[in-house]
Amino acid sequence: MSGWRAGIAATCLILLLWQTVIWTTGVARFILPPPVLVGQTIWESRALLAEHALITIAEVLIGLVLGAALGFVSAVGLVASPTARALVRPILLFSQAVPVFALAPILTLWLGFGLWSKITMALIIIYFPVTSSFFDALMRTNRDWIGLAKVMGASPARIMWHIRVPAALPGFASGLRLAAVYAPIGAIIGEWVGASKGLGYLMLLANGRAKTDLMFAALIVLAVLTILLHAAVNKLCEKTLDRPEGS
């Protein structure tokens, strides 16, 4: 519970700093709205925020599930086939060298203004961390376990499914935890480049009309959603994928 307390304390500190800046500099409210105003906007525009948040949540969740599934399959494939490893690893690295932000306009061009360009953006941004942490964990399987399985007469496919994959699930979980934080970034980038719905779209819209309080409201809703998503994924991983220390 000390984590919660620290979180609340940190939030209060940030709000205090925020308010202090406004008091000391006297900055205009369309440049930096006071926290109370932002809180008020969140409450008054709750229907609008909820409508756009739902779209972003859908994009993030679908992207997360697809990216995790694709990362899972890719990592297993890369481990199973040395040829695939030799061919695909340079491509994977190259894909990381290209800034994902640069891909957003192309994705919008190809996939349109709807959900799919944002889902794809989220998927691309989480694919690498999921694949690479699961891949590393799969490659680190205890050699003696594999030896034992071979002596028992197991085929490579069965060794993969019954030994390597379960042994590497904690690694998959650490990839998922990263993905939970990255996926919203992907969706928001997608929405910035071209969308008619979603929190990212709402932020741009509010910013363009100098409704800074609404922009901050959307930003805060997004941050809270990301933290909740991370906490949920963390809990899910602890319950299903992680193993206690020392095992």
Place this chain on the structure above:
Amino acid sequence: MAGSAAINGTPIFSQLDLVLTPHSWTCLLGASGVGKSTVLRLFAGLAEGVTFDGTLSDPGRVAMMAQQDLLMPWLSVLDNVMLGARLRGERLDRVLARDRLAQVGLADHADKLPLALSGGQRQRVALARTLMEDRAVVLLDEPFSALDALTRAQMQDLTTKLLTGRTVLLVTHDPSEAARLGQKILIMTPTGTVEIAAPRTPIPRDINAPDVLRTQKDLFDRLRRPT
């Protein structure tokens, strides 16, 4: 098995001459780094990257037990005992697996995770898993060396009792273990294998029996001798 082995041209052992006596315990004793484990891996068909020059008669499907219990931490004790069948896609025989666990005295622990067991208990689960495999040839790679003295003696007794009638190759660096359990004792040196007469009494022998102590001394002397 007779011959020599090397990894990438670096010799591991040479002039090995090892014949397992059916239905009895053969102990392969030697200092660390002399290639004992490689011999065992050759028998098990696990010696990747090892060039073996000589004759090796295929022992067929074997069962293996190592120094680490190699239990899968995500499987229950019972599922660990049935690991072989699961890996081969065979039907899981829970009744037999529970019997095997009862044989090693762990019937009440079937549904626990390995993490909940002590080191000695975990090694007993590994023994139950080895028995479950039910092979004529059993390879033991220092299976007792990580245990405390009392647990080790108990495990030696239990293993000898439960593996009666099987052809066992026990690789060990412990002369007293070889003297207790070996019906044929070979010392592995960089220049070849030397057979030391084993006591003729049935195994497991009393650690303090005169012939065991005598054999133990012989083994120590031979191991200490510079080659």
